[in-house]
Amino acid sequence: MSLRTEIISAAVIACGLAGGCATEGPPPSEEVTRARTVIEQADKAGAQRYAAADLQRAHDELSNAEKSNGEGKYDEARRYAESAEADADVATARASDGEAQRAAQEVAQGNETLRQESARGAAANANAQ
């Protein structure tokens, strides 16, 4: 074993211990697919209207994942895909929340209108008598 070989071996061991320099895993095709699915859900939930920034971020992360994948940087691609999925999930949840808030506001306004009409009706009746 030459010195050069030993140095490389030590570097590999050290990297293995440290974890941060772990060897590249397989391409994150599953993670990318999941990210795409969740982004579609977010679109359907109306994220464009209620959580445009989150949705855009998810799209950007997905693009980054695909780019890294193409460059063989699979771990980076996996992290991008995971982020894209998390961002799309936030966008979906915020879109549903936005819809629910809007519904609550509409119902509350409807009730207010109803109350006013009812009060007017009562006043009109009181006047009529």
Added chain:
Amino acid sequence: MKQVILVGVAASLLAACASVPQRSEQLDQARSEIDTLAQEPLAQQAAGRDLAAARQSLQQAEVAQQQHQPPGIVDHLAYLAMRHAQAGEARVSEARARQQVARAQEDRDKILLDSRTREAQNAQAQAQNAQAQAQNAQAQAQDAQVQAEAARVQAEAARNATLAAQAQLASTQQQLADLQAKKTDRGMVVTLGDVLFDTGQSDLKPGADLVIGRLAAFLNANPQTKIMIEGHTDSRGSDEYNEALSERRARAVADALSVRGVAQDSVHTMGRGKAYPVASNDTPEGRQQNRRVEIIFSDPAGQFAQVSN
């Protein structure tokens, strides 16, 4: 020697990774978001999976930090933890909104029910009001009808009374006219001429029956009316004789009326003698006019006109 080099190189490489773990702002932010979510009462119910996923990612991030993995790895895991927590917060918020919608729909039902209840009450009150007004109007109409009927009866009675009074007046006037009554200061006066008596006599001749009958009929029809019967003579003979004669003649008329049913207290008699001539006593015609009986009528109330003689 080789071993020393190997260990030295590995240690130096490790040292690069094993510096004191850097404080990660991303990790702090993730912890903060997870705390916020965990404090939501609805967190377990509405975002249990998000909270669990966030805690798992946070734990992975903390392990990675303890294992001195690159800040990029720690931050990435912390970012995932933060996003899971943020998704959970959005789902908690959504659940609160849905609860608000449910409560608002209950409110809506209650408002509608109250409104309809009040409308029904108002309609009932209006109906009662209208019924009361209708009853009131009916009562007023009945009152008006009764008043109109009473007024009609009063008018009828007044008209009848007027007609009766007019008829009475006409009858009285006709009867007095039949008696050839004259209107004087002393009231209505009927003069019975000398022809009804023989000279020096006080008996009524049969020719007096017609006028006595009319007098009696009038007095019987007008019981309030009183009469004063005055006898008068001409100037022949003494005053005593004439007064006695005139008195007897007046009484003869009164008696004749009494026989025909006239009440005694309606009739007064007086002998005036020759004191009140109506013509000259120097001629036979004048003396005949002075021999007479005058019948003075009171007003319908029984009062004689007040005249100073």
